[in-house]
Amino acid sequence: MNNQALNQFAYHSKLANGYDVNCVGPIIKAARVFNALHGITGVLLFDGERFFQYVEGESATINALAERIHRDPRHQHVTALLHEPLHTGRRYPHWSMAFSSVDEDAIIDQMIASTPHEAVALLLDRHLTLDID
Template sequence: MPESLVTPTVGCRFFYVSRLAPGQPVTVIAELLRVSRAFNRQHGITGALLFDGEHFAQLLEGDPAVVFPLAARIEADARHAEVDVRLRLEGAFPRLFEHWVCGWAEEEEVGARLVSAQAPALAQLTAFRELVEGSDVG
């Protein structure tokens, strides 16, 4: 989508942390990234998926009519477990990400800074953005 068509506001934010399901090889991530990139781009969903070798953290932002059904599919996805939703809000928010990106964080960084964090959701989002910026975004 051309940059000029990316709206500065979105209708919802969905943010969660989870853990790679037991017995799942790390290689499943390649497949889910392939599907995610195509779907998210096609539907104007922006945000990021961060993985540290064990934990995921993901922010999805976009049209609630698309994001919330996707969120339900993600929550039910057996490739990860212990899905802990930290933010599920409908409303007009500034987009935090211009695109949808994925990043590999340092080992245990997502676990230490997000999964075990007790901070309010917005502070967690700030930490999340910092981690995405410091990760090998691909």
């Protein structure tokens, strides 16, 4: 696959009313299987209330995933930060869906306050210090 065919999508959202943190484990499990089957790689952060996710893959696949996330009832206030071609190659080529619970960390606040590209750079800088599953 050439790099021109890759797209990236980053967003933040809030866990919807009526759902609790126990739904996150099944989300991660299903995402890892789905992503591996569809050539999607990325990382998901969760602070007990909010999600920040960055994914990358073929354009059509990422576009369809972005639509699914927007329709997912477990998410509310989905805010896309970045949805564009990825010209540099994959940032997370080995992670079908890395996950980190960051409930004691203000990284999601920092990402939301940043520009979209700064947020992704912050995630890249911080991923080595996060407890990624």
